[in-house]
Amino acid sequence: MRKRQPAAGARNERRETPAPKRRRTRGGGSRISAWLQEHPRAALNSLGRLWRHRLASAMTVAVIAIALALPGALWMLLANVQRATGGWDSGARISAYLDPSLDADAANAVADRIAARDDVHVVKRISAHQALAEFRDLSGFDKALDALDRNPLPAVVVVEPAGLGERTPADLRRLGESLQQIDGVDRAQVDLQWVQRLYALLDLVERVISLLGVLLAAGVLLIVGNTIRLDILNRREEIEVTKLIGASDAFIRRPFLYGGLWYGLLGAVTAWVLLGTSRALLAGPAARLAAAYGSQFRLQGLGGAQVMLLLVVGAGLGLIGSWLAVGRHLRRIEPG
Amino acid sequence: MIRFDQVNKRYPGRREALTNVSLHLPKGEMAFLTGHSGAGKSTLLKLIARIERVTRGTLLIDRVNLATLPRRRVPWLRRQMGIVFQNHHLLYDRTVFDNVALPLVIAGYRSGELRRRTRAALDKVGLLDKERQMPITLSGGEQQRVGIARAVVHRPPLLLADEPTGNLDPALSREIMDLFVSFNRVGVTVLVATHDIALTEAFGLPMLSLSGGEVVRDDFAGVNRATPA
Numbered sequence: 001m002r003k004r005q006p007a008a009g010a011r012n013e014r015r016e017t018p019a020p021k022r023r024r025t026r027g028g029g030s031r032i033s034a035w036l037q038e039h040p041r042a043a044l045n046s047l048g049r050l051w052r053h054r055l056a057s058a059m060t061v062a063v064i065a066i067a068l069a070l071p072g073a074l075w076m077l078l079a080n081v082q083r084a085t086g087g088w089d090s091g092a093r094i095s096a097y098l099d100p101s102l103d104a105d106a107a108n109a110v111a112d113r114i115a116a117r118d119d120v121h122v123v124k125r126i127s128a129h130q131a132l133a134e135f136r137d138l139s140g141f142d143k144a145l146d147a148l149d150r151n152p153l154p155a156v157v158v159v160e161p162a163g164l165g166e167r168t169p170a171d172l173r174r175l176g177e178s179l180q181q182i183d184g185v186d187r188a189q190v191d192l193q194w195v196q197r198l199y200a201l202l203d204l205v206e207r208v209i210s211l212l213g214v215l216l217a218a219g220v221l222l223i224v225g226n227t228i229r230l231d232i233l234n235r236r237e238e239i240e241v242t243k244l245i246g247a248s249d250a251f252i253r254r255p256f257l258y259g260g261l262w263y264g265l266l267g268a269v270t271a272w273v274l275l276g277t278s279r280a281l282l283a284g285p286a287a288r289l290a291a292a293y294g295s296q297f298r299l300q301g302l303g304g305a306q307v308m309l310l311l312v313v314g315a316g317l318g319l320i321g322s323w324l325a326v327g328r329h330l331r332r333i334e335p336g
Numbered sequence: 337m338i339r340f341d342q343v344n345k346r347y348p349g350r351r352e353a354l355t356n357v358s359l360h361l362p363k364g365e366m367a368f369l370t371g372h373s374g375a376g377k378s379t380l381l382k383l384i385a386r387i388e389r390v391t392r393g394t395l396l397i398d399r400v401n402l403a404t405l406p407r408r409r410v411p412w413l414r415r416q417m418g419i420v421f422q423n424h425h426l427l428y429d430r431t432v433f434d435n436v437a438l439p440l441v442i443a444g445y446r447s448g449e450l451r452r453r454t455r456a457a458l459d460k461v462g463l464l465d466k467e468r469q470m471p472i473t474l475s476g477g478e479q480q481r482v483g484i485a486r487a488v489v490h491r492p493p494l495l496l497a498d499e500p501t502g503n504l505d506p507a508l509s510r511e512i513m514d515l516f517v518s519f520n521r522v523g524v525t526v527l528v529a530t531h532d533i534a535l536t537e538a539f540g541l542p543m544l545s546l547s548g549g550e551v552v553r554d555d556f557a558g559v560n561r562a563t564p565a
Contacts, residue, residue, distance in 0.1 A: 037447070240425075
């Protein structure tokens with residue numbers, strides 16, 4: 001018969017005998033091995049409890065899955081749109097205005113130098129003479145132009161970025177700046193408006209999706225929190241009994257925290273399945289649409305890193321949600 | 337083991353449940369705690385298990401002062417005792433084995449030792465053949481024995497029982513009480529609250545009696561102010 005003695009550590013203890021007694025422990029390292037045994041046990045127990053109430057659990061998991069899949073799907077859509085529009089930047093053009101003091105031959109030489117670059121390809125060369133003729137036709141300032149003793153308009157070389165790689169407005173601006181460095185180029189103007197509008201729109205959509213994501217994440221927290229709260233209230237008697245038997249707060253808390261973790265993780269896995277299914281259903285039509293535009297575009301799903309992120313976010317939200325519920329409700333339950 | 341010193345307990349909005357209670361249950365002893373319902377037996381047990389807190393006075397359990405015991409140490413205190421409840425307080429969604437093993441799970445025993453001790457406790461109360469059953473399939477006496485096995489499985493130095501025979505017939509009550517006596521023989525301090533006079537007389541153990549929240553009989557101190565019922 002082994003009797004446990006009271007711990008020597010408790011402060012302010014009034015003792016009948018002054019001799020301090022040490023509490024016997026179950027050998028070194030037992031705390032860690034007990035921990036290693038206790039956590040898998042709690043994790044499996046709460047998974048088993050989810051399985052025993054599988055209809056209710058499935059509904060909770062489905063709600064979490066939808067809440068996670070919605071921003072996931074929008075994000076997937078956005079990523080695909082960004083990829084699909086990546087090639088459309090070729091619509092952006094740069095006009096290089098040459099120095100007006102150059103004569104026709106010198107201007108041609110500068111245009112040749114621009115044409116020799118790999119990063120651009122020349123769409124159009126407009127000589128000073130052509131520019132003046134065009135302006136005369138369009139503006140109707142014939143008389144005024146005749147009064148000038150020389151052509152005030154510069155020659156222009158219109159170029160597009162070469163290659164099919166993705167380009168951002170910043171890339172285009174850099175390209176314009178490098179053209180401006182060329183001797184004989186007076187000014188290079190980047191026509192970014194169209195690209196900038198598209199990118200601004202995509203930025204806006206991305207922001208909307210982030211906001212929606214935050215709202216739905218809060219929704220997941222509330223769902224898990226409420227589910228765990230009900231679970232705690234349903235198991236009130238069990239909690240009281242285990243407290244009476246000497247369970248610590250951590251011991252009582254643990255299965256509920258694992259319950260929340262499982263809800264979140266299973267919700268995330270279900271969301272992943274939903275997203276994968278949606279992608280598979282849309283892949284055919286999307287490919288046909290792309291083919292009609294002569295594009296090789298293919299609808300892409302979530303990558304490995306994104307799936308990991310989805311699972312981590314789901315499990316994290318579940319854990320936090322249950323932590324909030326447990327913190328609020330478990331302490332209030334005391335045997336009495 | 338248990339020492340009450342001038343203990344008062346008042347529940348909010350009610351008259352005093354315990355008034356100036358001073359008594360001492362020495363280590364290794366077994367005693368009956370008797371009194372009519374409302375005499376303060378349950379309150380006294382609740383104070384010992386730190387379910388309720390003392391309003392005034394000092395209560396020491398194995399030299400630990402419960403008034404200054406911090407909240408986080410309460411689980412540790414409760415692991416030093418086994419408690420048997422009148423209404424069993426079993427977990428009805430778990431097997432008999434899992435119910436009895438719970439205190440060992442809480443204390444972090446490894447599975448081999450846990451199984452050995454749980455089966456030993458079940459064997460002691462004669463329910464080893466029912467370890468896989470659910471508590472609801474057992475009779476009242478058997479459920480009480482499951483509760484007793486759970487209270488002693490971690491071999492606590494102190495065993496408290498609140499009306500453990502309240503719902504049982506005399507033969508079963510005797511059986512249960514015999515179990516408590518056998519635990520006391522191996523050194524466990526036992527305190528059994530009961531209003532079953534026939535039972536207390538049959539066993540002839542020391543008595544602590546309460547009436548109206550005051551001690552009227554303390555066989556350890558040789559006090560007997562009890563008026564025969």
